[in-house]
Amino acid sequence: MELIDGNAIAKAIIEELGEAVSQLNGSLPCIAVIRVGEDPASVSYVRKKVKTAEKIGMRSRLHVIPEGTTRDELFAVIDQLNADPEVHGILVQAPLPGDLDEVEAFNRVAPEKDVDGLGVVNMGKLVQEDPAGFAACTPSGVIELITRSGVEIGGKHVVIVGRSLLVGKSAALLFLRKGKEGNATVTVCHSRTKDLPSITRQADILVAAIGKPNFVTKDMVKPGAVVLDVGINRVDDATAKNGYRLVGDVEFSSVAEISSHITPVPGGVGPMTVAMLMKNTLKAYRQLNNPS
């Protein structure tokens, strides 16, 4: 069993991006991050994004808007960043509090700055396989973990558990693309799937993105499979100093026994999301500076 070290792979990508940014002439790429409210997980994710941008040598802007902000106020911030020529990437941190509609906010971001890849135009570009589009960061990170681990994707049977916009469906479209990082046979399962283990056991590459702690057990995995765990779940742990620990959607200890490659949680897919966001921001910067 080979552990896929997301921290190390993300670090390598961040170094590559730092090298690329150091060779730019003129202005620097800039990512603007919008956070609404004080959700602790969002505070932590956003901080990580800003710090990573700094490490790469990109500029960043953090816009913190209080909970209770109206849709129109949020849109005004997005519109201003859309129009600002010094901003190349815009990210609206999900989840949004209250009755703010996340997808509506994603769709408000100008497509050419939608580095999170969740807006309607970039989703459409993903379906159309337009290389100028931005693919969602978490599933892009999953693909990158696989290819940088030396695992071939083409012709493999990829089974994705979960059909969310942010992960499941986007990942399916990425794995289906023509080309060396695609060409997989793809199955998408979810809560309505019958006899799930009989399907997950067919996976050469299994992606768990269902949001249920330790959901994927050893009996659901084919020996030799490559297992990517997108889940980040808090479970109570009296022995931990803050009373909980993070676990994935995969029961790591048992599944690790039979998989050929597996990502841990934390330290697997998580760090890749931020790295891919930065990669998309550099791409946005280049495209905005060299419009086709």
Added chain:
Amino acid sequence: MELIDGNAIAKAIIEELGEAVSQLNGSLPCIAVIRVGEDPASVSYVRKKVKTAEKIGMRSRLHVIPEGTTRDELFAVIDQLNADPEVHGILVQAPLPGDLDEVEAFNRVAPEKDVDGLGVVNMGKLVQEDPAGFAACTPSGVIELITRSGVEIGGKHVVIVGRSLLVGKSAALLFLRKGKEGNATVTVCHSRTKDLPSITRQADILVAAIGKPNFVTKDMVKPGAVVLDVGINRVDDATAKNGYRLVGDVEFSSVAEISSHITPVPGGVGPMTVAMLMKNTLKAYRQLNNPS
């Protein structure tokens, strides 16, 4: 084995649409169809679309542009129709001749008039499950054939052979949607899939959209499966008056022996594409007249 009669189901939909249109007050829905060149199949499809609009009581406009038209000239026609308040739906008939880029033309159509559902925004809306979007007509027709045959989709394993924008990927996204016409477990296979028969044999619902005559044979189908054949292939036939006949991607005679429901070619999925186009045009008309 029950034959799914696409002609009869399309006729029922067209009658329903005719009834709905007859109750409209004021202006009528209008679909504009753009055909570039004289490809015989395109001439025939476009004629069928215009005639069906007439039968429903909708208005239609046919724009025939000569082969050799430039991208800019084609775009000028699309732009004019986009701006015309009397036009509610616009269809650019594929394939386009020469080096005109089909997807680029689809994307030029205003999203709110893109009743063919192939433009980037409507593809994104399909991923985001936005009910105001327009889903591609052929896969929408496939769903409609299944539900109007009394077959439940939720929880079924749908296997789609083919990953095209127009059919395979769009169908996968439709079957994955939440709700009673979705909720399926979905597998997408294609030319790079290994051991295809072992996967197609798992299908409760099998959709063949690969463009190879008689490709799906009896040994690839589970007894009792519902089989939808999207293929329309010309094969030489000396006994036919025009020297060819149309066959699907499914070897009908043998697969019909074991399937629970099957569509013939012609007379299966084909007529549904036109019916769904008209349904989308009425939807576009209503949305344009009652903007949310």
